[in-house]
Amino acid sequence: MSFPKVYWDQAVELAPLFNELVDRVSLDGDFLQQTLARTKEVNSFTGRLLDIHAKMMKLNKKEDVRLGLTRSDYMVDGATDLLLQVELNTISTSSNGLACGVCELHRNLIRQHQRELGLDPESVVGNTAIAQHAEALAGAWAEFNNQSSVVLVVVQPEERYMYDQYWITVALREMYGVTTIRKTMAAIDAEGELRPDGTLIIDGSPVAVVYFRAGYTPNDYPSEAEWRARLLIECSSAIKCPSIAYHLVGTKKIQQELAKENVLERFLDNKADIEKVRKCFAGLWSLENDSIVMSAIESPELFVLKPQREGGGNNIYGDNLRETLVSLKKDGSNELAAYILMQRIFPPESLCYLVREGTCIRENAVSEFGIFGTYLRNKDKVIINDQCGYLMRTKAASLNEGGVVAGYAFLNSVFLT
Structure with a gap:
């Protein structure tokens, strides 16, 4: 997918700022608890995570070594030409291995057909996600300072993304x-x-x-055994990727709260950095804002209704959005706190060849672009704070949802223009 270099440079510059922001917000336990208090009342999954977090606060448990493998996802808004953040992921930031593979595939195809295409393979941005994720995990392992210790990868029972994860384990070993x-x-x-x-x-x-590639969805906790495991991990001295606090920072409600006036100033010191972060925020509102809720009911095509869920396939659009809001308002329901409203971003469309299961179709498509970030610190010492590769997902412009595993989007790579 052709992608203007100006947006690439902006996203790369934002990555270490978001890494630092996640870390600082994670240390403010009261902020996390207070911001998510109403969500907890109506969302049992977020409530259970908050309960574990509250137990750690009560124990005064400090995570001296903190490791974050994050991904900040963006779309270019066609109306304003602004790069706007879709969401910030702090747990199981997947597709790092597959994204690197697709990038190499595209580079090699352009090399083989350079004469016919007239394209420079070096314009396909090299993807360093696996090498740098492995470096960060190995760095955390070294900080633990026990040569006989292991990295525990937490996976789903029937793991569909095992090969994506396999690249990391190979890199760590080799x-x-x-x-x-x-x-x-x-x-x-x-x-x-x-x-x-x-x-x-x-x-x-x-x-x-402990490297979580599961644990981000209620489906990962079918019984009390899984919740006991999460608490066991949190109580241990192992370095968590992510810790329960980092996990909570990635919730939609925290994203919406950080977009409020004067909230970023609580966590970031540099005014120029604050403006860079704020510039990429799309419109985000709580459902306690009656005027915005009415606007969304009248013009649902301009909004996305987001529950506190990760993993794709959860957002609500169009007529379903209107019906959901009308129903929630009519009931005077506390369930309003389980959602946030977000401005819908309309990226530019372009013709694309989409390949799934050996079938190729040519269709108008839009793309979502994510920059991976790595952050490792031990107490006051920041060991790594960097961007580390990217994920480009392309989908038919007619579709609302965009998850790859959910079956909507296609993995792609960036061709800088």
């Missing part, structure tokens, strides 16, 4: 000599042992880092 173990939450509950000193033991090995 580049850094770090062993990984894959376990479901239920297996961690059954097999995990917490030593008196806080060390988490799995398969006889101490766990240095």
Whole structure:
């Protein structure tokens, strides 16, 4: 997908700012608890996460070593030519391996057909996501300072993204000599042992880092076993990617709260940085704002209704959005707190070749672009704060949703113009 360099440069510059923002917000436990208090009343999943967070606060549990593998997703708004943030992901920022593969595929195709195409393969931006994610995980493992320790990858029982995750485990082993173990939450509950000193033991090995590639959706917690596993991990001395606080920072409600006037100033010091971050915020509102709710009922095509969910396929659009809002308002329901309203972004359309299961179609398409970020610090020392590769997802312009695993979007790469 052709992508103007000005937007690429802007997103790259924003990555370390969002990394720092996530870290600082995560340290403000009262802010997280207060902002999500009403959501907790109507959303049991967010409520359970908040309960674990509250227990950690009560124990005064400090995460001296903090590791974030984030992804900030953007679309270019066709009406204003502004790069606007769709969401900020702080848990299981997936497709890093597959994104690197698609990038190499496109580069090689252009090299093979350079004479006919007249394109420069170097204009396809190289993707460093796997190498830098592995570097950050290995860096955290080194900070744990136990050569016999392992990285625990938390996965879903029937993991559809195992090959995407496999690249990371290979890179950790081949580049850094770090062993990984894959376990479901239920297996961690059954097999995990917490030593008196806080060390988490799995398969006889101490766990240095817990890398969550599951645990972001209520479907990942079908029983109390999974919740026990999440609490066990949080109580341990293992470095969490993400910690419960980092996980909560990625909720839609926190995103909406950070977009309010004077809230960024609570967490960031540099005025120029604050303006750069604020410039990329789309319109975000709580459903307590009656005038915005009425606007959305009258013109639902201009808004997206977002629940506190990750993983694609959850947002509400169009007539369904209007019907949902009318129903919630009529009931005077507390359920309003379970959602946020967001300005709908309309990126420019372009003709694209979309390939799924061996079938190629040519269709008008739009793209969403995410920059991965890595952040590692030990107490006051920031070890890594960087952007690290990207994810480009392209979908038919006629579709609302955009998840790849959910079956809507296609993995793509960036061709800088």
